[in-house]
Amino acid sequence: MNVIELNHPLVKHKLSILRNKKTGTKKFRELVSELSTMLCYEALKDATLEDIEVETPICKTKGKRLNEDNYAFIPILRAGTGMLDGLINIMPNAKIGHIGLYRNEETLKPVKYYYKVPVNIDKREVIVLDPMLATGGSGTDAISMLKSSGAKNIKFLCIIASPEGIKKINEVHPDVKIYCASIDECLNEVGYIVPGLGDAGDRIFGTK
Numbered sequence: 001m002n003v004i005e006l007n008h009p010l011v012k013h014k015l016s017i018l019r020n021k022k023t024g025t026k027k028f029r030e031l032v033s034e035l036s037t038m039l040c041y042e043a044l045k046d047a048t049l050e051d052i053e054v055e056t057p058i059c060k061t062k063g064k065r066l067n068e069d070n071y072a073f074i075p076i077l078r079a080g081t082g083m084l085d086g087l088i089n090i091m092p093n094a095k096i097g098h099i100g101l102y103r104n105e106e107t108l109k110p111v112k113y114y115y116k117v118p119v120n121i122d123k124r125e126v127i128v129l130d131p132m133l134a135t136g137g138s139g140t141d142a143i144s145m146l147k148s149s150g151a152k153n154i155k156f157l158c159i160i161a162s163p164e165g166i167k168k169i170n171e172v173h174p175d176v177k178i179y180c181a182s183i184d185e186c187l188n189e190v191g192y193i194v195p196g197l198g199d200a201g202d203r204i205f206g207t208k
């Protein structure tokens with residue numbers, strides 16, 4: 001499977017607070033943001049660096065530079081926007097696109113309502129953000145749209161992934177690596193991740 005599950009005590013600790021149904025909106029948002037920073041850290045492990053020269057107060061030395069302008073962060077609306085802060089805090093110059101999708105509650109199929117991505121998407125490292133990978137319909141469609149726009153290097157960051165969602169993205173887009181904080185057990189009869197954390201969008205925005 002083309003998936004990396006973060007196995008770090010801090011991730012497991014924060015994820016458990018996130019899952020707790022008693023965790024309120026403010027704390028939930030903060031945790032989504034913090035976990036997203038950790039996912040981004042892992043996803044950038046293979047980033048290409050340029051050699052630069054740095055002058056410290058002591059002497060000149062060799063340094064490295066990561067070209068943030070090469071990156072595009074693409075949250076899937078709406079819950080994906082909750083992850084954005086955690087990434088732009090550490091990569092403030094990355095470009096940002098948005099893909100609007102919602103799941104039809106009966107069919108569980110994603111419905112598109114918005115699409116806007118940065119120019120030259122074909123030359124950028126594209127990082128798609130969505131806290132929940134459930135059936136995989138939204139993630140798979142979002143990646144297909146990005147590929148239709150020319151994107152070639154795509155990674156998918158989520159907080160919780162179901163085995164079903166991972167399988168779907170891996171089958172349709174084997175080139176796209178998934179990064180998650182947890183691979184959960186399964187989906188329930190209404191397409192929610194078990195044990196999961198409930199409806200990520202509602203918990204981030206306090207809508208229910």
Ligand code: PRP
Nearest residue numbers: 077078079102103134135136137138201
């Ligand atoms: C949630 C979630 C994903 C999607 C995952 O969004 O944020 O986008 O469901 O499900 P899937 O893998 O089965 O497609 P939702 O449709 O609830 O919209 P929202 O972000 O606006 O709340």
Ligand code: URA
Nearest residue numbers: 134192193198199200
């Ligand atoms: N979307 C969510 O927000 N949560 C789930 O468990 C599945 C889809």
